Amino acid sequence: MHVLIGLAALNLFFLVWGYALLAAARRGIRLADCGLAFCAGIGGLSTLACLAAVAGHVPGTIFVSVASLLAGAALVYSRRRLLRLRLPVRSGAALPAVLLGLVAACYAALLLRDAYVRPLVEWDAWAIWTARAKALVTIGQLGGATSVGPEPAYPPLVPMMQSLVFRFVGSFNSQVVHVEYALLVIAFAAAMWRLLAERSTAIVGAAAAFAVLMLPALETNVPDAQADVPLAVFAALAAFFLADWIADRDRSSLALFAVFGALAGWTKNEGSMLVLALGLIAAIACAGRRWRTSMTALLAAGAALLATAPWRVWTARHGIHVDTPLSSGLHPGYLRDRLPRTGTIADDFWQHLGDAHAWFAAPYLLAVLSLVVFTSRSKRLAIFSAGAPILAFALFVWAYMIRNDPLGLRWLLDTSTARTTLSIGLVSLVLVFFQVAALLGREVAARALSAASGPVQPRSSQ
Amino acid sequence: MQRAAAAIRGRSKWPELALGASVASAAVLASMLWWEVVVWVLWPVAVVSVGRHVLARRAPAELVAGAALLFVVFAAIRVLPDAVHKQAARYRADSRFSSFEQAEAFEQSDWGVNADFIVFVRRHLPRGDTFHVATGPTVATSAPQSWLQFELVPNIEQWGSPCSARWVVFYAKPVTELGVELDRVHTFLPGYGLGRRRIGAPCTS
Numbered sequence: 075m076h077v078l079i080g081l082a083a084l085n086l087f088f089l090v091w092g093y094a095l096l097a098a099a100r101r102g103i104r105l106a107d108c109g110l111a112f113c114a115g116i117g118g119l120s121t122l123a124c125l126a127a128v129a130g131h132v133p134g135t136i137f138v139s140v141a142s143l144l145a146g147a148a149l150v151y152s153r154r155r156l157l158r159l160r161l162p163v164r165s166g167a168a169l170p171a172v173l174l175g176l177v178a179a180c181y182a183a184l185l186l187r188d189a190y191v192r193p194l195v196e197w198d199a200w201a202i203w204t205a206r207a208k209a210l211v212t213i214g215q216l217g218g219a220t221s222v223g224p225e226p227a228y229p230p231l232v233p234m235m236q237s238l239v240f241r242f243v244g245s246f247n248s249q250v251v252h253v254e255y256a257l258l259v260i261a262f263a264a265a266m267w268r269l270l271a272e273r274s275t276a277i278v279g280a281a282a283a284f285a286v287l288m289l290p291a292l293e294t295n296v297p298d299a300q301a302d303v304p305l306a307v308f309a310a311l312a313a314f315f316l317a318d319w320i321a322d323r324d325r326s327s328l329a330l331f332a333v334f335g336a337l338a339g340w341t342k343n344e345g346s347m348l349v350l351a352l353g354l355i356a357a358i359a360c361a362g363r364r365w366r367t368s369m370t371a372l373l374a375a376g377a378a379l380l381a382t383a384p385w386r387v388w389t390a391r392h393g394i395h396v397d398t399p400l401s402s403g404l405h406p407g408y409l410r411d412r413l414p415r416t417g418t419i420a421d422d423f424w425q426h427l428g429d430a431h432a433w434f435a436a437p438y439l440l441a442v443l444s445l446v447v448f449t450s451r452s453k454r455l456a457i458f459s460a461g462a463p464i465l466a467f468a469l470f471v472w473a474y475m476i477r478n479d480p481l482g483l484r485w486l487l488d489t490s491t492a493r494t495t496l497s498i499g500l501v502s503l504v505l506v507f508f509q510v511a512a513l514l515g516r517e518v519a520a521r522a523l524s525a526a527s528g529p530v531q532p533r534s535s536q
Numbered sequence: 537m538q539r540a541a542a543a544i545r546g547r548s549k550w551p552e553l554a555l556g557a558s559v560a561s562a563a564v565l566a567s568m569l570w571w572e573v574v575v576w577v578l579w580p581v582a583v584v585s586v587g588r589h590v591l592a593r594r595a596p597a598e599l600v601a602g603a604a605l606l607f608v609v610f611a612a613i614r615v616l617p618d619a620v621h622k623q624a625a626r627y628r629a630d631s632r633f634s635s636f637e638q639a640e641a642f643e644q645s646d647w648g649v650n651a652d653f654i655v656f657v658r659r660h661l662p663r664g665d666t667f668h669v670a671t672g673p674t675v676a677t678s679a680p681q682s683w684l685q686f687e688l689v690p691n692i693e694q695w696g697s698p699c700s701a702r703w704v705v706f707y708a709k710p711v712t713e714l715g716v717e718l719d720r721v722h723t724f725l726p727g728y729g730l731g732r733r734r735i736g737a738p739c740t741s
Contacts, residue, residue, distance in 0.1 A: 170584075173577075174609075177616070181619065181620065181623070184620065184623040184627070187623075188623055188626050188627040191627070191630045191631045191633070192626075192630045193630060193636075193639035193642065193643050194639070194640065195643060197682070200643070200682065200683065201678075201682035201685075201686070205682070205685055205686040208689045209689045209692075212689050212690035213689065213690045218690065218692065221692050222689055222692060222693075223682065223685060246636070247636045248639070248640060249633075249639055250636075277605075278605060281605055281608060284609070285608050285609065285612040288615050288616060289612075290615055290619075293619060293622075431611075434607075435607070439604050439607070439608070442600065442604070443600065443601065443604055446596075446597045446601070447597075450595070450596075450597035451597065506608070507608075509601070510601045510604055510605050513597050514598055514601050514602065514605070
């Protein structure tokens, strides 16, 4: 019983911090945003705890509870006029959306049921992430926790999130940590539904939520309790909001890109690479316009990367360095020597990403839709949507190419590619849905459904 | 007044309401008994709704988007039965443990790690002391080191040389083979034990 109460309290606090982050990015407090708020909150509260740990204090249950209650009270008081606790109801295409939603909800229940009893199976989960989470609780300082297990330079968001679970449930229950991963994916699906329904119609949102939950490549990684699923979720949301900013120039979307980009950077080092890729390609996509627009995207990406600076400074001060020789990786001679590995790495990556069954053919659909969007709607959106996964792919191949693994390249690829390509694949799928929503957009939907559903509300009023 | 009128209207429609409730209950029951029915119902609903969506649009770009949406929905419905079976099978396998300690012990055994020995070490290793794991040639992976570290935190494992650690855990390796001077030894089985390094003694291992 204590486990359930602890889990409920912690996840409520995640929601509170998520709504606080959304409010800071000028999104009102709406019940329909609970999925998005959970995604922001699980990363946001864990990052705040990491910042406290970097400053020398690993926060405990009482500290987190009091801070969350204060944040919740301040949020409700300051935004009481913007509270909307009713879910938006739109009659058009409601039945299939409800049906898909019901099936998705049943599947989500199955996912949660297994997550509650799932043992710690994956090597990196018990060798790095959960071991470090236990150390954060028992040692009580970041320095000691990074000494546990290999790869001390891995950012601490995931161990911190798991350590909060341990603190709130009152034991080192390594089965229950899986619940947070299941909840994160369910919340991500709910967020996709909400965001795409906001741009287009409920059926597009419901289809996206259903597809996210069913996605074989994601489904196999969710029960592993590692950092790749949170990274993929944060990166996909960052990509969505940057695409949203390119399409609408909504400052709130740009702020949320920076928020989720920062969370991706605090989750894994690959997260910083993804943010860099998204920012660069957005700047290139917007280059035809005023230079200030391009710079805005780059500045937002820079802000997201800067948010991870406390961790980078802390690791540098403690003599902890990443295994990948980044400075050597920019040296032409070093790159020339390693060029023959590129084909093997790119081929292995593509074997995973190009798997039509595992990704519902997302890369191929993205290519086709980008072409259609380029010719019919927005060139900038098409360039961003096609370019972001390609640049991320190239950066990942580069990172693998320059790395020296003692067990060899083949071993490295066999044990990690399926996980590391997850974020690129999910970014691709989210951008597929974004383009579908852009093409079957609000005006088109209004025209098509006007007879059945009546007037469509403007986006800001939902 | 309005409430009374609504109640009268509701009462007058009871045959339809009863019929609707029966159909809904039968559908829920059928979907619980025959899961696959849900999938087969989803197919035509998806075809009709997305097809209606696509055909309501005239522009080719919108047709392509509708087709892409239809493709993804179909692909997702196609994997649904398999995904549900996989979840059910996974739950059956995962729910056999009565506690997380039991689940961890099972996983340790699954990786070829002696779970009872880990419990033994945890009982004898003083909290906060560092340790080094010395393994014999029969151990092919670093699973024993990693699981020992997992279970023994806040004790921190020292990799590389045993000279940097206060305690040495012997895993499938005789105590005498390491060449480290010990002042206290706890033996679990031959080749499995825990020894405290003598402070001040030369250590060259």
